[in-house]
Amino acid sequence: MNASIASASQLERSQLSWGVIPRQHSCTCRVSAHEDQFHMSVFTVRLLRTVPLGPEDFVTLPSGEVLQICRAAVDTADGVKSITLFLASDAAPLTLNSLVTVLAAEASGTIGALVRTEADGRATVELAREHGAHTPAVAAATAVMRASWAWDESPTIIVTVNGATIPVAPRFTDDGWTATGIAPPAV
Numbered sequence: 001m002n003a004s005i006a007s008a009s010q011l012e013r014s015q016l017s018w019g020v021i022p023r024q025h026s027c028t029c030r031v032s033a034h035e036d037q038f039h040m041s042v043f044t045v046r047l048l049r050t051v052p053l054g055p056e057d058f059v060t061l062p063s064g065e066v067l068q069i070c071r072a073a074v075d076t077a078d079g080v081k082s083i084t085l086f087l088a089s090d091a092a093p094l095t096l097n098s099l100v101t102v103l104a105a106e107a108s109g110t111i112g113a114l115v116r117t118e119a120d121g122r123a124t125v126e127l128a129r130e131h132g133a134h135t136p137a138v139a140a141a142t143a144v145m146r147a148s149w150a151w152d153e154s155p156t157i158i159v160t161v162n163g164a165t166i167p168v169a170p171r172f173t174d175d176g177w178t179a180t181g182i183a184p185p186a187v
Contacts, residue, residue: 121154143168
């Protein structure tokens with residue numbers, strides 16, 4: 001992979017929006033292939049990096065912008081899914097299309113998602129339509145990343161993936177991180 005070390009100002013910007021990022025957490029997820037079965041499923045997510053930050057934690061877009069990334073492995077009914085979460089910065093508007101070249105450098109079969117964080121307890125994610133079946137796995141990885149890396153202590157993190165709202169309860173136990181889909185309240 002072609003990665004670049006972020007400048008001090010880029011790293012500070014990343015730390016301001018995502019917090020200081022300790023990353024030695026592991027968890028296990030069992031993910032249903034159907035979004036409607038996601039609620040009440042328990043996922044195991046392994047975030048694949050440890051401290052300290054290094055060049056492999058950042059990618060440089062063709063525009064020269066540097067993004068921090070989070071790589072995760074999520075166990076699903078179809079096997080382990082490799083997910084790379086690209087953490088959007090406030091510096092420039094991004095689209096999934098702007099990530100094509102850096103996603104191509106990831107391992108074959110990796111699912112890429114663009115994460116935009118709005119506030120504690122919330123994350124908004126863009127996912128390519130062809131990966132829509134993996135929405136629950138991406139939501140679980142995003143919630144665990146928010147709880148683990150950003151110190152988001154919200155009991156439930158509302159992850160919106162392509163407009164679909166998925167409440168997820170990330171928890172850390174002696175066995176690592178889990179992410180449980182929460183059924184939305186009846187209307």
